[in-house]
Amino acid sequence: MTVALAGCGSSGGSSDVTLTFVAADYDVAGGESSKKYWADLTAAFEAENPGIKIDVRIESWNDVDRKVAEMVKADKAPDIAQIGAYADYAASGKLYTADQLLSIPVQSNFLGPLVDAGEQKRVQYGLPFVASTRLLFYNKKLFKEAGIKGEPTTWEELREDAEKLAQNTDVTYPFALPLGPEEAQAETMMWLLSGGDGYVDPVGRYAIDSTQNISTLEWVKTNLVEKELTGPVAPGKLNRKDAFAAFTRGEVGMLNGHPSLMKAAAKANIDLGKVAMPGRTGKPKAAMGVADWIMGFKQNGHKVEIGKFLDFVFDDKNVLDFAGQNDLLPVTISASEAMQKDPEHQDLKEFLQELPTSILPPVGKTSWAAVSESVKQNIGKAVAPEGDPQTVLRQISQKATTAENAE
Known part of the structure; x- marks a missing residue:
């Protein structure tokens, strides 16, 4: 899978748009699970939204933050990045806010500590993707x-x-x-x-x-x-x-x-x-909580299309699929409740119980x-x-x- 380093131009509608998306590889064993997850998810999204295509590039955790930074510096920001930090991009005005992208039901479904950690000066820019406690x-x-x-x-x-x-x-x-x-x-x-x-x-x-x-x-x-x-x-x-x-x-x-x-x-x-x-x-x-982040960049002007894709990403099934296959915790209230009830994930029960009251590092500070x-x-x-x-x-x-x- 390859990423187009520039978007297809600004669009206020939802037709003939290709979104560029850079994501981190979570497969510690060197397998293909992250690539397969995003391939399946984007195929399902494109089937429901025929005017929007998603070009995905998977990078190792050792490289993904640096490569996104290089793209932004070269004025070739991706439309969406799923990486470890958002604060610098938010502070420099490069990101859409959460309420510019997400539907109200999706935005209101994030767990409270993760919302707080995703805010800079009381405005949410970082969307939690997966979480963990200790x-x-x-x-x-x-x-x-x-x-x-x-x-x-x-x-x-x-x-x-x-x-x-x-x-x-x-x-x-x-x-x-x-x-x-x-x-x-x-x-x-x-x-x-x-x-x-x-x-x-x-x-x-x-x-x-x-x-x-x-x-x-x-x-x-x-x-x-x-x-x-x-x-x-x-x-x-x-x-x-x-x-x-x-x-x-x-x-x-x-x-x-x-x-x-x-x-x-x-x-x-x-x-x-x-x-x-x-x-x-x-x-x-x-307990200490941690989260990885997903964010939408303004450069290509694809606010509507990014929002549609991210609403799809945060569907409970998709959230649970990714968290479950990587032994991580879901970031939404509804998915967290579903995982706690699932016998398959009883080994995560204690972590799930700690997450809603956890405190994350001050990642919103540049x-x-x-x-x-x-x-x-x-x-x-x-x-x-x-x-x-x-x-x-x-x-x-x-x-x-x-x-x-x-x-």
């Missing part, structure tokens, strides 16, 4: 060997369970803490939320060095890292993919995981348990990319033996505030 995963076999009978519901219980794992099993990582540069911003956010705060304050401004956040990382450093419960690799050098691989080898007692790890663990015959990430004294403020990178590169230092959480968080926060003020 839970605490644990190895049931190792828990049994360590004599642990329940699941941790507080930080203190988590520490006690990690100590039992260290003392009574040969586990390599009682609690794997991946604060390496691959995905440290996500692991950090899970802990900040479980400590009662997060990256931003209630009005949406960065508050990375809040008292609660400092206290959270001090607890992690003192109770997990300094007690040698996080394994032989320093958290600042442990990447998520390596932690996940170690979990599938049976070397990890506990870690924060997402749905795709379930399938890998099952293939490796790991008996996996999952529970909401414990809070300081009980249930945390919220500064977030730089702030996220700063967290990735520096947060591991906060829990290092010579590290100081307050100093590290303050340095990251100062850079974040400067970037935010420049938006």
